[in-house]
Amino acid sequence: MFYFWLFLLGLGILILALGFWLWFTKHRGEKPAPELPQPAPSSLPDMEIGTEIVPPIPAKIPAPSPPPELPRRYGEDRLVLLARDPYWLFAYWELSATKQEKFEEIHGSGSWKASRPVLRLYDVTGIEDFQGYNAHYFVDIPINDEADNWYIEVGKPNRTFCVDLGRILPSGTFVPLLRSNPAHTPRASLSECLDEEWLWLEEIYRSLYKYQFGLGSPLILEELKARLGREKLGLEGASPAPWMEGGK
Known part of the structure; x- marks a missing residue:
């Protein structure tokens, strides 16, 4: 028994000696790492590290509101005649509900629908006081109830015209409702007038x-x-x- 413990002690000493020899063999050629130079202290003042500047998000600009639309009707009875060129006229008008009511009061209930709308074109060239019957001639132009403007082909330059907006009854009688201003078509050629001065x-x-x-x-x-x-x-x-x- 004594020799057994003596054997274990000798084996332990042998193992320690072997381990020490291995460690010494591994590290005997290594040199200690040199110390790196430390940076000199900066003489600059302390500076704050700025954060990234994010531009502010612009406020959403509301879309501009559309301009107000001109009303199609003003509640007035009117008929305007314009000369577009030497051969064409343009008429636009507005007829109030009062005119229609008055028309049916005079000619009977349902007379408005029974009649048909027309534009009566008068040639009033040289006539200073037009009374509705003293024109050189007139022409009836059929229109529809939904229309509020009309292009009129006259084909006569340098003439003066006037227009009546009215309705023709089933009997053939023309009832004028509105009368326009006179409109003069321009010349289609050079003027023959010379200035004597x-x-x-x-x-x-x-x-x-x-x-x-x-x-x-x-x-x-x-x-x-x-x-x-x-x-x-x-x-x-x-x-x-x-x-x-x-x-x-």
Whole structure:
């Protein structure tokens, strides 16, 4: 028994010696790691680290409201006639419910639906006081009850027209409801009117070919006064323009 414990003690000492020898063999070639230099203390003042600046989210701008629409009706009885060009007219109108009620009071209940709407076009060229019966001629243009404007082809430049909005009864009687303003179609050609105040300039222009001196000469002014029968031409003291000097 004594020898058994002695054997275990010797075995333990052998194992410790072997472990020490292995550790010494592993670490005998290693050198201690050099110490790294520490950074010098900064002389700059302490600085705060800024956070990321996030732009504010703009407030949602409300969409602009649409402009107010013009009313289609104003509750007034009116008929307006305009000249679009030498050959066409344009009429627009508004007829109140009062007109319809009054129409049925005069011509009987249901007369409005029984009648048909028309535009009666009058040629009133040169007529200062149009009474509805003294036009050069008239033409009826059928329309519908839903219409409140109409293009009218007249085909006659330089004429004056007027329009009645009315209804034709089953008997054929025309009942006017509204009358427009007179409208004049423009000319489709150059005007034939000449301004007599400027006719004398043509005489001056023709006289310049006969002279080799400027228009400011008293001789030509005297001759022009005598020829045109005028006391003053408004040219005294004027310097002759280069294009007026004949031959110069």
